[in-house]
Amino acid sequence: MVKTPVSPTRKVSKLENIKERSNFLREPLKTELLEDSTHFSQDAVQILKFHGSYQQDNRDNRVKGQEKDYQMMLRTRNPGGFIPAQLYSTLDRLSDEYGNQTLRVTTRQGFQLHGILKKNLKSAIASIVKSMGSTLGACGDLNRNVMAPAAPYKNRPDYQYAWEYADKIADLLRPQTNAYYEIWLDGEKAISVEEDPEVVAARQRNGNGTIVKDSEEPLYGQHYMPRKFKCSVTVPGDNSIDLYTHDVSLVVITDDNGELLGFNVLTGGGMGRTHNKEETFARLADPLGYVAKEDVFDLMKAILATQRDYGDRIQRRHARMKYLIADWGIDKFRGKVEEYLGKALEPFKPLPEWKYEDYLGWHEQGDGKLFLGLSIENGRVKDEGSFQLKTALKKITDEYALPMRLTANHNLIFYEIDPEHRASIDNILVHCGIVSDPEKIDTLTRYSMACPALPTCGLAITESERALPGILERIRGVLHHVGLGSQTIVIRMTGCPNGCARPYMAELGFVGSAPGMYQIWLGGDPHQTQLAQPYIEKLPEKDIESFLEPLFVYYKEEKIHKESFGQFCQRVGFDALKTFSESYSPKKRRRVRKNQHRVSVPDAMFARLKQASQDENRPMNHIVQQALEAYFAEE
Incomplete structure (x- = not known):
């Protein structure tokens, strides 16, 4: 019954021959790991993937005529997203000791470590295995x-x-x-x-x-x-x-x-x-x-x-x-x-x-104990300014030794929590500037996903993780402008067409098609049961507002009861969307001076502004504008 996968008489891809020569995933990786070099050969890189690692370089640091800034991305294999406390503590330590001081939750319920040098890769993987983890089979064929x-x-x-x-x-x-x-x-x-x-x-x-x-x-x-x-x-x-x-x-x-x-x-x-x-x-x-x-x-x-x-x-x-x-x-x-x-x-x-379901917030787990789902924007676990997510997760893990489960929307769930520990865990989160109430998270952020893309992914055509937060704020601005300020839309973005953040299931999908440009997909639904379709091949990032405004206005005017934006796009069809957009006259916006100087605020005020934005489910610039209008009205 078994059909021989590779025969001498038929041409196969180069990688098939690399696998055949590898002696069951050993060479040339095993030999090259002992060499004093900054990177692996292309053949070894292909075998390295089966062991859970990709060789990358930081494209922000490329200098013509100089060697690339080679580094390894390491990915865990943990079925069902299970991360015991011991393993999380090890990953947190490795990210500081060998990585770029961050962790990233993947859309397949694993963790990724970025920035590991070749010379530290063996020590990192050994530490993970000794802490009840594995990277074997996290990548590869x-x-x-x-x-x-x-x-x-x-x-x-x-x-x-x-x-x-x-x-x-x-x-x-x-x-x-x-x-x-x-x-x-x-x-x-x-x-x-x-x-x-x-x-x-x-x-x-x-x-x-x-x-x-x-x-x-x-x-x-x-x-x-x-x-x-x-x-x-x-x-x-x-x-x-x-x-x-x-x-x-x-x-x-x-x-x-x-x-x-x-x-x-x-x-x-x-x-x-x-x-x-x-x-x-x-x-x-x-x-x-x-x-x-x-x-x-x-x-x-x-x-x-x-x-x-x-x-x-x-x-x-x-x-x-x-x-x-x-x-x-x-x-x-x-x-x-x-x-x-x-x-x-x-x-x-x-x-x-x-x-x-995203299971964010506090819930009973059915046996008297609690679980807590935390939203992690784009899956990136880091400390930045007044938001100290990495510190918070470390404190909770160190103090309570809780197991966690990672989600397919790159969020995190702590579970097996004794009810009497809820208040102290909440205090840790508040002290670190982390919102645990999902109702205080802007819904565009809550239901969005992005892949890492630049600067480390070798396949990235354009930005994704670094660009999405600003783009979401701009999209929320358009929704407010047309009278849909509280609208929820599932938005996903990838820097290339490989689809790691599953943009083809989104209501609004951005897929990198050229530097600073995205292919736009429309028509998925909030529960990810229908496939979106490509609507426009190359949308410049600068034109997002003018592109989306007519679509949102048409949706507002013609949607039926409880119909989502993606379902609306599927129902009316792309021809109708394009016809409406072509005949649409933009709503008058308040004039905003270009190239105006930025206005900075102290860190403490920024933290309060950010919290108010989350509490009120609207962009920070809207709150600032309202406050300034009220101030000048008093003069």
Whole structure:
């Protein structure tokens, strides 16, 4: 049954040969790590990804004729976003000792460390492993971090099953090579965690050709996957993990007593694409069927084997599983999966409507204890001015040793909190300038996401994380101008079309298309259940207000009850949006002098201004303008 992924008679991508020569992810990385140099070769960089790290350079520091400012980004693999207190303390320390003094929560529920030098990489990874963490498989052509809802509901068996099976599937699909421990821990497995016997047995079962015989990698073989392979597990109705965007999403199905019966299965989602390459596209996952719980591991192996053996290994742009399903159709794909599984799948079970949840603020977790969801703007954990988020998280972790779960919207949840500690935790947050009440967070910020982009991501075409806060404030200004001041819109931005922040599911998506320009996508919905579509190819960043104003006015005038902006765009269609925009006469704005001098305020006053902005859900410049108008009116 197993189709040989790479044969001498057919041309394959360069990376397939690098993987084959690597001796199961060892070389040339293992040799080059011992060399006294600032960076790895391109072949070693490709293998480094499987170990959880990307080689980058700080593009802000590029100087013609000089060597690039090489540094490593390190990413954790932690199923369901689970970060024990010990691991967080280690990551916080490493970010200061070796990194750029920040941490970043990813949109796949992991942490990223930026700015690590090659000479410190081994020490950093060893410290993470010794603190109950891992980076193995956080990047590369294999199963990535398995996602699950971060909400720690102890009285909801379905949520507990989602966590359990995220862990088990991550273990099942974990690479088996010893290269990771040989290279980073000199062959010693720092923490020996006994795997579930059911998972071990499932990995060893050959089924109908799912196993690569006599291989150090029984599931992957020496060529691993054609491209990255992303999975998630959730519960009916909870779309906090963007279930339509994964290669495989499982939905927990229980009986009336909360006992696990099996899983609905969706396959073929994916966000990555390339500008001006119509053969690449974002795609939503399709329902595949239902599988009983006793067959779920064999099904995951069957899906993986189908992509492993039939995915495109010639054109990497065409290598994701979404393209295999798009080419074959879901019925042919299902048939091949069933051949590997050895039985037919049952029909997909009915489900309630999906709803996005972010779980911010204080909640009961169902067993007498509390959990607290904290919003992290663009996922960046840092200290800046009067806002000391990194300090606050460290103080809470040091004092209470709380576990945390990272979310798919790059936020964070502390849980297992004793109710008597709530007031003191709130005091830490207030002292550090952190808002814990989600109702005091501007909704554009609350529901937005951005990728890191410049200066470290080598794929970035333009800004994202550094640009989005200012752009959101400008968008809020337009909404106020047209009379939609409190409107909520899901906005996501990426610096390139690879879609790490999943902009193609947003109501308003910005995708970097040239320096200072963005492709604009419209028509996603607030619960991430429909795909947006490209509306304009290159919008200069300076023209955002004039572009959005007619769209917002049209929405205000013609929306139906409770219709979101994205749903409105889908309903009326892009032709109608363009027709209205072309005939629109801009509303008169108050004249603002260009190039006027900035007015500064003391740090304490800025902190009060920022807090008032959050409390009142409106931009700081509006509050300042109102105060100045009142002042001059008294003269």
